[in-house]
Amino acid sequence: MENTEQSTNTANREFVAFRVGSQEFCVDIMGVREIRGWTPATPLPHAPAYVRGVINLRGAVLPIVDLAMRFGLGLTEPTPRSVIIVVQIHQQVVGLLVDAVSDILTSSEASMQPTPDIASDMAKNFVKGVYAVDGRMISIVTLESVLPISEKAAA
Amino acid sequence: MTMDTMAAIRQTFFQECEEQLSEMEMGLLAMDEGNADSETVNAVFRAVHSIKGGAGAFKLTELVQFAHSFETALDHVRSGKLTPTPDMMKVMLRAADVLADLVEASRDGQAIDESSYASVAGDIKALTASAGQDEEAEEVIDFQPTVIDFGLPELPAEAPAAAIHEYRINFRPRPELYANANETVLVFREMKRLGELEAVCDASAVPLLEEVDPNGAYLAWSVKLSSELAIDAVREVFEFVEGEADLAIETDGQPEVSDTDIAALLAMALGTTPSSEPTPAEGPPANPPEAAAESPPETPQPGPTPASVQPPESAKSDVKTSSATVPAQTTIRVEFDRVDRLINLVGELVINQAMLSQRVIEANFAGSSSVVIGLEELEQLTREIQESVMAIRAQPVKPLFQRMARIVREVADVTGKEVRLKTEGETTEVDKTVVERLAEPLTHMIRNAVDHGIESPEARIAAGKPAEGVVRLTAAHRSGRIIIEVSDDGAGINRQKVRASAIKKGLIPPDAQLSDSDIDNLLFLPGFSTAATVSNISGRGVGMDVVKRSIVALGGRISISSRPGHGSTFSMSLPLTLAVLDGMAVSVAGQTLVVPLTAIVETLKPKKHEIHALGSDGRVMSIRNTFVPLIDVGTQLGFRDTPTEPERGVAILVETGGGARNALLVDSIQDQRQVVIKSLETNYGTVAGIAAATILGDGRVALILDVDALVTRSFNDPLASELRYGTGG
Numbered sequence: 001m002e003n004t005e006q007s008t009n010t011a012n013r014e015f016v017a018f019r020v021g022s023q024e025f026c027v028d029i030m031g032v033r034e035i036r037g038w039t040p041a042t043p044l045p046h047a048p049a050y051v052r053g054v055i056n057l058r059g060a061v062l063p064i065v066d067l068a069m070r071f072g073l074g075l076t077e078p079t080p081r082s083v084i085i086v087v088q089i090h091q092q093v094v095g096l097l098v099d100a101v102s103d104i105l106t107s108s109e110a111s112m113q114p115t116p117d118i119a120s121d122m123a124k125n126f127v128k129g130v131y132a133v134d135g136r137m138i139s140i141v142t143l144e145s146v147l148p149i150s151e152k153a154a155a
Numbered sequence: 156m157t158m159d160t161m162a163a164i165r166q167t168f169f170q171e172c173e174e175q176l177s178e179m180e181m182g183l184l185a186m187d188e189g190n191a192d193s194e195t196v197n198a199v200f201r202a203v204h205s206i207k208g209g210a211g212a213f214k215l216t217e218l219v220q221f222a223h224s225f226e227t228a229l230d231h232v233r234s235g236k237l238t239p240t241p242d243m244m245k246v247m248l249r250a251a252d253v254l255a256d257l258v259e260a261s262r263d264g265q266a267i268d269e270s271s272y273a274s275v276a277g278d279i280k281a282l283t284a285s286a287g288q289d290e291e292a293e294e295v296i297d298f299q300p301t302v303i304d305f306g307l308p309e310l311p312a313e314a315p316a317a318a319i320h321e322y323r324i325n326f327r328p329r330p331e332l333y334a335n336a337n338e339t340v341l342v343f344r345e346m347k348r349l350g351e352l353e354a355v356c357d358a359s360a361v362p363l364l365e366e367v368d369p370n371g372a373y374l375a376w377s378v379k380l381s382s383e384l385a386i387d388a389v390r391e392v393f394e395f396v397e398g399e400a401d402l403a404i405e406t407d408g409q410p411e412v413s414d415t416d417i418a419a420l421l422a423m424a425l426g427t428t429p430s431s432e433p434t435p436a437e438g439p440p441a442n443p444p445e446a447a448a449e450s451p452p453e454t455p456q457p458g459p460t461p462a463s464v465q466p467p468e469s470a471k472s473d474v475k476t477s478s479a480t481v482p483a484q485t486t487i488r489v490e491f492d493r494v495d496r497l498i499n500l501v502g503e504l505v506i507n508q509a510m511l512s513q514r515v516i517e518a519n520f521a522g523s524s525s526v527v528i529g530l531e532e533l534e535q536l537t538r539e540i541q542e543s544v545m546a547i548r549a550q551p552v553k554p555l556f557q558r559m560a561r562i563v564r565e566v567a568d569v570t571g572k573e574v575r576l577k578t579e580g581e582t583t584e585v586d587k588t589v590v591e592r593l594a595e596p597l598t599h600m601i602r603n604a605v606d607h608g609i610e611s612p613e614a615r616i617a618a619g620k621p622a623e624g625v626v627r628l629t630a631a632h633r634s635g636r637i638i639i640e641v642s643d644d645g646a647g648i649n650r651q652k653v654r655a656s657a658i659k660k661g662l663i664p665p666d667a668q669l670s671d672s673d674i675d676n677l678l679f680l681p682g683f684s685t686a687a688t689v690s691n692i693s694g695r696g697v698g699m700d701v702v703k704r705s706i707v708a709l710g711g712r713i714s715i716s717s718r719p720g721h722g723s724t725f726s727m728s729l730p731l732t733l734a735v736l737d738g739m740a741v742s743v744a745g746q747t748l749v750v751p752l753t754a755i756v757e758t759l760k761p762k763k764h765e766i767h768a769l770g771s772d773g774r775v776m777s778i779r780n781t782f783v784p785l786i787d788v789g790t791q792l793g794f795r796d797t798p799t800e801p802e803r804g805v806a807i808l809v810e811t812g813g814g815a816r817n818a819l820l821v822d823s824i825q826d827q828r829q830v831v832i833k834s835l836e837t838n839y840g841t842v843a844g845i846a847a848a849t850i851l852g853d854g855r856v857a858l859i860l861d862v863d864a865l866v867t868r869s870f871n872d873p874l875a876s877e878l879r880y881g882t883g884g
Contacts, residue, residue, distance in 0.1 A: 042746065042856040044835075044842055045792035054839065054848060054856045059503035061848045061856055063839040092838045 015131075017103040017138050018085060021073045024138045025098075026105055026131070031087045031143055035101055038082040049075070052097060057086065064095040065146055071122045089143045096146065105138065107131050112140065168209045169262045170488070173554075175202040176255050180557050183251050187244040191232070200229045206258065215261045217269065218254075221276060225250050228282045237282060246278040252561055319350075319383050323405040327375035332399035334370065343378075345392045350382030375401075491587070494547050498734060501537075501544045502831040508537045509852035545732050550590050552630045552639070553581035558594065559601045559628055566605040573612050573623040574605050583630035585637045586732040592709055593639070593729070596702040600641045600725055601626065603699070608643030608723055618720065620644065637731055642724035648717040650674045657683060675715045675723075679703045707811075707863065710736065710753055736832050736849075738859060740825040741807070744794035747857040748821070749830055749849060754862040756808040756816065758824060761785075761801040774798075776806060776818045783808065784866075787820045791865060792844055811863045819865070832859065 015026035016035070041053030041064045050069035054061045064084060068076045076082065076097055084095040112129040126146065127139040182199035185191075207222035228247070231237040239247075253272040260267050324346075328339055346352055354376050361373040380389065386406055393402055512530055556578045567574040609615075609624030616622055627642045650671060657663045657677045669677075677683055681700040706713045711729035730736070730753075738749035739758075765777045766785065775782040785806065787798040799820065806818040830849035833856075835842060846861035 040855070042848075042858065043794065044839070044858070045794065045845060046843055051839075054835070056506075056850045056854050056856050059499065059506060059833070059850065061833045061835055061838060061850075094838060 012106045012108050015105040015107060015138075015140070016085065016101060017105050017133075018083070018098040018101045020068045020071065020076075020098050023073070024102060024136055025067070025127075025141050026103075026138050027085070027087060027096075027141050027143060029104065031089065033086040033088050033093060036084050036086065036095075038078045038080070038084060038097065055084075055095065057093070057095070060093065062086065062093060062095050064097050066097045067141075067146070068097075068099075070146060071126060073122075087143055089147055092147065094147065103133075105131065105133060107133075115139070165213060168213065169258065172206055172209065172258045172262075175206050176251075176258060177554055177557055178202045179254070180251055180560065181553075183244065183247055184557075184560060186232075186239050187241070187248065191239045193233070196229065196233045200226065200233050203229060203254070206254065210261070213261075215257075217267045218257045218261050221250075221257055221272065222254060224276060224279050224283065225254060228279050231283060237285070243282060246275070246282060248564060249275045250279050252564070255561075319381050320386070320406050322378075322380040322382065322386070322389055324378040324380060324389070325375070325401070325403040326378060326393075327401040328372045328396065329399055329401065330368075330370055330372045332396050333372060335399060337396050337399060339374075339376075342392060342396060343376075346378065346380060346389070349384050349388060349392070350380055353379040489547075491548075494544075498544050498548065501541050502734065502833075505537055505541055505831055506850045506852075506854070508533055510854050513852040541735075545586070545734065546584075548587050548732070548734075549584035550587050551582045551584050552590060552593075552637075555590050555594060555597065556581050556628055556630070559597060562598055562601045563605055563626055566602050570606055571611065572605065572609050574609050574626055575623055576601075576626050576628060578628045580630040583632060583637060584731075585630075585729065586734070588733050589637070589709060589729055589731070592705065596705040597628075597639070597641070599698060599702050601628070604641055604643040604645070604723075604725075608645035610646050614646075618646075632731075633728075635731065636728050639727045639729065640724055642722060644722040647719040647721055647723055648675055648678070648715075650717075650719075653677055672716070675717055678715065679713070709733070710751065712753060734832060735829050736859065737827070738830050738849075739807070739827050740851075740857070741788075741805070741821040742823045742825060743792070743821050744789040746794060747825065747851060747855075748788065749857055749859040750807060750809070750819070750821075751846070751859065751862065752827065754809045754811070756810050759806045759808060759818070761804070761806045761818075761820070763802050766801045772798075774801070776801070778808065778818070781816075783816045783818050785818045785820055786866065788860070788865070789820075789822070809862045809866070811866050815866060817866045819860075819862070830857075830859070 014029040016029050016032050017024055017026040019025075036057075039055050041055045043053040044051060044063070047053070050066045052064040052066050054063050056062070066076050068074055076099065078097065081100055083098055083101050085098060085101070086093060086095050088094075112131060114129055115123055115127045116130070123139075126142055128142045129140050131138045131140065179199050179202035182195045182202070185195045186199070203222055203226045207219055207226055210218040210222060225247075228237070228250075232239060237243065253275045256272070257267060259265075326339075326342070328337075332339070343352070343354060355378075357375040357377060358373070360375065361367070367373075382389065386404065389404060393400070396402075512534065515526060515530060560576050560578075563574050563576040566572075604626045605624075609626065610618065610620075612622040615624060625644050627640070627644075629640045629642075631638050654663075654669065654674050654677070657674075657680070658665050658667075660683065662677065662680050662683060663669070678699045679702075683700065703713050706727055706729070709729055710733070711727055713725060713727045715723065715725050717723035736749075737752040739752060739755060741748050741750060759776075759778065761776055767775050767777065767782070769775050774785040774787075776785040785801065789795045790798050799822065801820055804820050804822050805824050806820055807824075808816060808818050810816050833848045833850060835845065835848050835858075842858075844861055844865040845858045846864075847859045848856050849859055851857050
């Protein structure tokens with residue numbers, strides 16, 4: 001029992017690191033279904049501003065969440081270099097619009113540091129913890145809170 | 156055997172039960188109509204018997220017991236001891252309902268309350284008793300029909316129960332038997348279990364070695380079997396090799412006819428002489444056994460030969476309908492998940508094909524005819540695949556209609572009316588989901604038809620109609636949709652009463668000018684009905700708005716017509732599938748939207764003088780002197796802030812499920828097309844005013860408008876929009 005616990009703590013997990021504005025974030029690679037280029041999305045009526053619309057992902061309708069807007073960093077101007085990270089959150093598949101994918105990180109749970117305590121709603125709501133990689137700070141995104149669930153219920 | 160296997164077998168059993176129940180119900184209804192031919196009675200008997208057998212294996216005691224008494228009663232009918240009467244059929248039909256309930260309860264593991272069906276069980280037992288037979292003597296009865304039904308005067312009608320029968324069986328396998336991987340040794344092993352067996356192999360037909368066909372069949376057997384079991388049991392042994400061997404079974408010195416001739420003769424004897432005591436005079440088909448006995452010498456075979464029996468012409472023609480063997484449709488069971496996955500894939504294929512076509516056009520390949528021809532072929536193939544796959548999900552409406560028969564019985568019982576349900580077009584096929592989602596509204600409409608449509612027997616007689624009312628339920632395909640009609644031959648809608656009620660409830664102004672059909676349609680208004688739930692059967696027009704809403708949610712329409720004194724007809728038109736939709740593609744603020752074609756009445760080009768401002772920012776459009784609200788789709792969906800100039804756009808006149816008419820203002824119309832419906836809810840959620848999404852030929856997602864929600868949203872008062880219909884027409 002002790003062994004397994006230890007192994008989950010120290011076992012290396014992989015993360016996809018990406019850039020939103022000037023900040024770096026990452027998500028667990030196990031939740032990432034694919035990474036694809038930006039295609040124009042069909043806007044949804046009455047959707048929150050960070051939901052850029054829906055795109056066709058091989059026959060499925062995929063909502064696109066603008067992470068910068070979601071994090072309160074302003075609307076992303078999509079460029080040809082913009083990337084959609086398709087992630088699965090519980091039963092839903094959602095595309096996250098980010099500026100660029102920067103890295104695949106290998107790190108362990110143990111080396112995760114708690115989110116520095118600052119008075120930012122974004123940090124409190126969306127960041128699970130941070131990694132220090134080569135002097136950079138990479139925030140681990142809580143995927144669950146990215147979903148537009150609360151707004152959905154309200155709408 | 157693991158629990159999983161058991162669970163799987165159990166599941167199969169209950170699946171088969173459904174089929175058996177449906178078979179049983181169908182047969183009973185035919186009997187009720189007066190078609191109690193032996194084929195029908197046998198089918199019902201077999202169905203009940205199979206359920207009993209399966210239930211026994213799973214130790215479902217209540218089910219077994221009830222099925223047993225039901226089966227016994229049916230057996231009396233089969234043997235002619237009981238002649239079906241209308242009263243008896245009522246009991247039988249009720250017993251069928253109980254059996255269905257018991258199966259369901261057993262499947263869901265619910266507790267079974269014996270008192271709930273005690274009266275029906277009692278009635279069934281009374282039937283059995285009236286046949287003058289002790290229930291315990293069932294085995295004897297089982298045996299009787301086969302003997303009596305041949306009208307053989309030589310045999311005593313009552314055979315001793317435990318007598319040892321001598322069977323002489325001539326069995327000559329044909330090559331097909333071996334080709335179908337059957338094995339004679341298994342047949343013999345099976346026979347041996349019945350009693351004492353003495354088999355002689357006749358190898359006289361075996362040719363010289365060089366002439367032997369390796370796939371041929373040369374051996375025949377003559378078997379002497381002593382068993383106390385009835386001939387049915389012996390015949391059962393050969394069930395699997397039926398039609399693959401020449402077979403003759405003689406019993407106690409009397410030759411027996413086999414296979415289809417049995418059925419033919421049964422039909423003959425039961426159909427023409429349902430009395431229990433056949434006399435020689437009643438037995439025109441009495442010669443087939445003789446024919447069987449005579450036939451061996453006719454055949455030039457040296458060894459014991461099969462008796463190939465030709466029933467006399469008279470018997471043949473008499474029973475043409477029942478003995479005609481329709482080749483059974485072979486089916487396989489497939490999980491719906493698999494079918495749905497296939498449908499999804501085909502949906503993607505359709506989209507992909509459309510995208511490919513568009514790319515080719517964009518790339519100016521049009522000059523290369525071979526590419527264009529290839530694309531056209533691909534398109535055709537794709538369409539065919541799509542249609543075939545959709546057809547897999549298609550199901551006949553028959554089970555649904557059969558359920559309605561039960562509703563009619565139940566409501567008729569409660570209300571003390573005499574009602575018969577007549578169905579037509581049960582084989583009409585429609586998507587499984589449509590069938591499923593139709594059950595509730597249809598149940599409700601049938602209830603209404605019996606409860607409110609059909610008058611009491613006294614009132615009917617007073618009106619010069621037969622005491623028994625008729626509810627007709629029909630289904631038919633018409634121009635790519637399914638039309639389902641529920642009609643009754645009752646009193647029709649009491650328009651004065653409906654009108655008065657609507658005025659009282661404030662649904663229409665007291666001075667409203669309404670045509671007859673306007674009044675009929677008031678039944679669909681929310682708030683007209685007095686009760687809220689569909690399951691309630693009191694009050695006229697109960698929840699017809701609910702019915703209408705469910706039909707509209709299925710992409711269907713419902714209409715009503717009524718003739719005083721002659722009854723009412725509810726007519727529903729529904730799409731055959733929920734996977735695709737016919738829509739009109741329109742442009743709004745640079746976006747493509749799809750408006751379901753079912754909602755569209757017409758499209759108009761608004762002129763300046765037809766547009767009138769109403770209130771702070773409301774606009775109405777005048778269409779042939781009626782004013783309908785003009786809804787700017789762009790602003791309504793938040794695609795733009797300022798409404799567009801009506802003269803620069805196109806107005807689409809739509810009718811909502813509630814019958815309200817509104818004009819939707821869009822920028823332009825692109826075309827009319829069939830679109831594959833994609834769910835928005837799976838990955839996102841519901842969006843007000845949007846029903847679903849689809850994928851366009853260019854690979855982009857387009858939204859399908861939910862016209863009802865869009866219109867309702869623009870008023871935020873559903874009643875107000877419904878009202879418009881009553882007054883505006």
